Amino acid sequence: xxxxxxxxxxxxxxxxxxxxxxxxxxxxxxxxxxxxxxxxxxxxxxxxxxxxxxxxxxxxxxxxxxxxxxxxxxxxxxxxxxxxxxxxxxxxxxxxxxxxxxxxxxxxxxxxxxxxxxxxxxxxxxxxxxxxxxxxxxxxxxxxxxxxxxxxxxxxxxxxxxxxxxxxxxxxxxxxxxxxxxxxxxxxxxxxxxxxxxxxxxxxxxxxxxxxxxxxxxxxxxxxxxxxxxxxxxxxxxxxxxxxxxxxxxxxxxxxxxxxxxxxxxxxxxxxxxxxxxxxxxxxxxxxxxxxxxxxxxxxxxxxxxxxxxxxxxxxxxxxxxxxxxxxxxxxxxxxxxxxxxxxxxxxxxxxxxxxxxxxxxxxxxxxxxxxxxxxxxxxxxxxxxxxxxxxxxxxxxxxxxxxxxxxxxxxxxxxxxxxxxxxxxxxxxxxxxxxxxxxxxxxxxxxxxxxxxxxxxxxxxxxxxxxxxxxxxxxxxxxxxxxxxxxxxxxxxxxxxxxxxxxxxxxxxxxxxxxxxxxxxxxxxxxxxxxxxxxxxxxxxxxxxxxxxxxxxxxxxxxxxxxxxxxxxxxxxxxxxxxxxxxxxxxxxxxxxxxxxxxx
Amino acid sequence: xxxxxxxxxxxxxxxxxxxxxxxxxxxxxxxxxxxxxxxxxxxxxxxxxxxxxxxxxxxxxxxxxxxxxxxxxxxxxxxxxxxxxxxxxxxxxxxxxxxxxxxxxxxxxxxxxxxxxxxxx
Numbered sequence: 144x145x146x147x148x149x150x151x152x153x154x155x156x157x158x159x160x161x162x163x164x165x166x167x168x169x170x171x172x173x174x175x176x177x178x179x180x181x182x183x184x185x186x187x188x189x190x191x192x193x194x195x196x197x198x199x200x201x202x203x204x205x206x207x208x209x210x211x212x213x214x215x216x217x218x219x220x221x222x223x224x225x226x227x228x229x230x231x232x233x234x235x236x237x238x239x240x241x242x243x244x245x246x247x248x249x250x251x252x253x254x255x256x257x258x259x260x261x262x263x264x265x266x267x268x269x270x271x272x273x274x275x276x277x278x279x280x281x282x283x284x285x286x287x288x289x290x291x292x293x294x295x296x297x298x299x300x301x302x303x304x305x306x307x308x309x310x311x312x313x314x315x316x317x318x319x320x321x322x323x324x325x326x327x328x329x330x331x332x333x334x335x336x337x338x339x340x341x342x343x344x345x346x347x348x349x350x351x352x353x354x355x356x357x358x359x360x361x362x363x364x365x366x367x368x369x370x371x372x373x374x375x376x377x378x379x380x381x382x383x384x385x386x387x388x389x390x391x392x393x394x395x396x397x398x399x400x401x402x403x404x405x406x407x408x409x410x411x412x413x414x415x416x417x418x419x420x421x422x423x424x425x426x427x428x429x430x431x432x433x434x435x436x437x438x439x440x441x442x443x444x445x446x447x448x449x450x451x452x453x454x455x456x457x458x459x460x461x462x463x464x465x466x467x468x469x470x471x472x473x474x475x476x477x478x479x480x481x482x483x484x485x486x487x488x489x490x491x492x493x494x495x496x497x498x499x500x501x502x503x504x505x506x507x508x509x510x511x512x513x514x515x516x517x518x519x520x521x522x523x524x525x526x527x528x529x530x531x532x533x534x535x536x537x538x539x540x541x542x543x544x545x546x547x548x549x550x551x552x553x554x555x556x557x558x559x560x561x562x563x564x565x566x567x568x569x570x571x572x573x574x575x576x577x578x579x580x581x582x583x584x585x586x587x588x589x590x591x592x593x594x595x596x597x598x599x600x601x602x603x604x605x606x607x608x609x610x611x612x613x614x615x616x617x618x619x620x621x622x623x624x625x626x627x628x629x630x631x632x633x634x635x636x637x638x639x640x641x642x643x644x645x646x647x648x649x650x651x652x653x654x655x656x657x658x659x660x661x662x663x664x665x666x667x668x669x670x671x672x673x674x675x676x677x678x679x680x681x682x683x684x685x686x687x688x689x690x691x692x693x694x695x696x697x698x699x700x701x702x703x704x705x706x707x708x709x710x711x712x713x714x715x716x717x718x719x720x721x722x723x724x725x726x727x728x729x730x731x732x733x734x735x736x737x738x739x740x741x742x743x744x
Numbered sequence: 745x746x747x748x749x750x751x752x753x754x755x756x757x758x759x760x761x762x763x764x765x766x767x768x769x770x771x772x773x774x775x776x777x778x779x780x781x782x783x784x785x786x787x788x789x790x791x792x793x794x795x796x797x798x799x800x801x802x803x804x805x806x807x808x809x810x811x812x813x814x815x816x817x818x819x820x821x822x823x824x825x826x827x828x829x830x831x832x833x834x835x836x837x838x839x840x841x842x843x844x845x846x847x848x849x850x851x852x853x854x855x856x857x858x859x860x861x862x863x864x865x
Contacts, residue, residue: 426847695807695855699845702810705817706841709834712824716831 144347147467150297150308153338153349154463156379156456157312158395160386160449162241164280164322165332167293167312167455169464170474172286173331173482174198177217181209182485189485195221204473206480215480216495219282219315219330223274232277241323241386243397243447259654275484276328279316286315292464293455296475296499303515304528306340306347311468311499312389316483319387325444326388326400330483331495334389336382337514339365341525350525352380353518354391355510356632357400362519363632366393367624379457385446395450396634399443448634474498479505519627530616537609544602547595554592561585646690657683748840749798752809755816755836756791787815806853809844813837 144152159166179193179202193202198217209215224232232238296311314332319325339351352373353365366373373393374381383392392398455461468475475498483495497503500511509517524532565585568578615622625631657679664675688697714721791812797805817837820830843849850856 698807698810698814702814702817702841703845705814705821706838708821709817709838712821713831713834713838716829 146299147297147465149299149306149340149347150310150465150467152347153308153340153378153380154295154297154456154465155310155336155338155352155354156376156381156454156459157384158381158450158454158459159384159452160241160447161452162239162322162447163384163386163452164239164276164318165283165314165316165389166287166453167295168283168286168315169290169292169294170296170313171200172290173219173313173315174200174203174217174474176282176286177219177483178221179203180216180218181213182216183210183213189216200472200474203478203480204476206478209480214485215478216485217331217480217482218484220275220278220484222278224277224281225274229274229277232281239452241447243323243445256654256657275330276316276318276321279318279330283315293461294464294466296466296468298468300514302513303521304341304525305350305515305520306342307514308338308340309510309514310336310338312336313482314389317388319385319444319446321387323387323445323447325446326442327493329486329493329495331481332389333482333496333499334384334391335499335510336380336391337365337510337518338380339515339518339520341527343527349378351518351520352393354382354393356390356392357388361517362627363630365518365520365627367621369621370624372625376456376458381450381456383448383450385448388446390446390448392446392448392632392634394634395448398446398448398632398634400446401443445635468499475500523627526616526621530613533609533613533616537606537613540602540606540609544599544606547599547602551592551595551599554588554595558585558588558592561588649687649690653683653687746799748809748843749795751836751840752791752798752812753795755833756788756795784819787812787819791816801852803854806844806850806855810841813841813844817841 157167175198176195177198178191178195179198181190181192183189192215206215294313296313298309298311300307300309312334314334315330317327317329317332320328335355337351337353338349339353340347340349342348349368351365351367356364368375380393383395384390385392385398390400453461456463470476478498479501481495481497481503485495486493494503497505500507502508515521561581561584565578565581568574568581660679660683661676664672664679668675684697684701685694688694790808794805794809794812798809816833820833820837823830824834847856
């Protein structure tokens with residue numbers, strides 16, 4: 144099979160959510176609709192290099208590198224829709240209707256308050272202007288009329304024992320924030336799916352599938368081909384693209400994505416350390432408690448990957464048009480600029496991405512240079528290789544075992560002789576210097592023998608484990624397909640999806656009501672503002688917890704906070720006494736333990 | 745658990761006894777004092793019920809115990825802030841809350857969550 148045939152044989156099926164506005168689109172058509180600009184880091188205006196209609200893929204391929212501190216970028220929308228035009232776009236007849244429950248009812252009032260502050264702050268950061276999505280959607284519809292096909296861009300990489308099929312999908316816009324209440328909007332969006340194969344005598348065999356989910360890297364993103372949670376149609380994995388963000392999921396549903404603000408990352412790391420101490424060392428709370436605490440510093444967003452909209456791929460209503468990427472594609476190899484509008488967003492979420500090969504800063508993406516390492520597959524040998532590797536390792540183990548056995552035999556023979564010699568030398572002071580030397584040799588010999596015995600036991604166990612594993616591989620047993628996953632991306636449960644209407648309404652109004660309540664207390668009850676404000680917060684938290692059926696969790700959290708404050712007070716007042724008590728308790732423990740030992744003799 | 749229940753019972757009984765000895769609802773008491781006094785008695789009565797529940801290891805006793813202990817700690821902290829500290833109440837409350845939140849105790853009362861990793865169909 145040549146590379147294109149390989150790509151076709153395993154090409155994924157993409158299922159979108161009803162309401163999605165942007166689907167995979169041909170890059171050549173897209174760039175024809177873009178202006179090319181040069182942006183600089185100073186406050187000066189961006190320089191227009193080529194007007195719409197003058198830009199093509201060759202233009203990007205032949206661009207000279209930008210001056211230091213500057214960056215090329217494309218602009219798909221130069222005039223966002225406004226006023227009447229925008230209204231017409233909103234009420235157009237063919238607009239797909241998307242409805243969803245609010246994301247805010249899925250988290251507590253504390254994080255909702257933080258979220259509201261973040262929303263206010265986000266108005267100050269560089270953003271894609273309002274009305275951009277509408278204008279982009281109109282322009283994208285023009286592209287679809289010109290080129291109704293759905294392309295993917297693919298390449299085949301043979302490295303690390305795998306044949307990696309790299310599928311790239313280009314979208315004209317990510318409208319997650321504007322259309323689906325998500326984190327960000329940006330012009331242009333590159334998403335990718337990988338299928339990892341191994342070469343066998345019967346031809347290529349699929350082993351793993353991975354898909355990009357926002358900027359998450361690592362082994363959690365891949366699923367084994369025989370994983371029951373990976374949906375397939377023949378040789379084609381089914382991927383559920385999230386609405387607006389186009390993140391790739393393996394199961395249909397709604398996913399609670401947590402977005403961590405860069406400024407809060409140091410606090411988040413500290414909390415992570417504390418939660419480990421709390422849950423693992425002190426064995427406090429339930430195992431999920433720490434994760435929920437850590438979640439308090441991340442804002443909740445929902446990725447809607449329902450799979451109830453348009454579908455593209457084998458057996459679906461729309462087919463793919465594959466485009467094989469080669470090193471001759473200069474727009475991939477040489478264009479390091481952004482594929483859409485560059486904003487001044489410090490978090491970069493609203494800036495367009497660079498191409499399939501590059502990061503925004505011009506460095507090469509790991510997904511391009513090392514797709515095997517990106518999902519942590521370097522340490523996972525394909526089964527055909529695994530057997531060879533295991534047999535080779537088994538050979539090495541047996542060689543070492545033989546060497547260890549020989550040395551053990553020699554020591555077992557020499558040590559008793561040395562022991563007798565030491566015994567003989569101990570009989571007289573005359574031989575003191577020889578005795579010291581022999582005793583040292585005896586001690587070293589004993590130590591070496593102990594180490595060899597230990598090593599021998601390890602080697603025997605290793606050999607047994609390897610032999611068992613070879614037998615398992617021969618029997619086709621590859622073990623638990625999900626054992627490599629540390630954190631599952633799973634859709635929200637039915638219970639979580641069906642929050643009551645009352646909870647939804649409360650989530651929408653509670654933060655505003657709380658702020659109004661504070662104002663009311665300060666104005667009308669200034670003398671007792673502290674008690675009144677505290678009482679109001681407790682009441683709000685209790686109502687919120689009851690509506691979200693989290694009363695017990697909140698009660699536990701509240702009681703632990705009170706206990707920690709009280710502990711702080713006690714330590715502040717009785718620090719010396721506390722130290723004395725700890726030492727007395729320790730001493731008692733030691734005495735009791737020693738007495739037990741005495742009695743046990 | 746027995747120790748926690750007994751301490752809870754003693755605390756509650758002593759609170760009620762103290763309230764009774766000091767002359768409940770004197771004519772000269774301010775409204776706020778009457779409310780606070782009533783609340784303290786209510787919490788003490790609930791505390792007695794909780795003590796019984798903890799001894800019998802019934803499921804509802806666990807959150808109710810946390811609630812009572814939280815109120816006691818909140819009142820204790822308030823009193824400390826106003827210069828009337830009761831360190832014994834604070835210390836007992838801290839020990840009891842950490843003990844109740846200990847994983848094995850939570851499991852015994854059926855309040856230990858298990859990690860869910862199975863997606864919906």
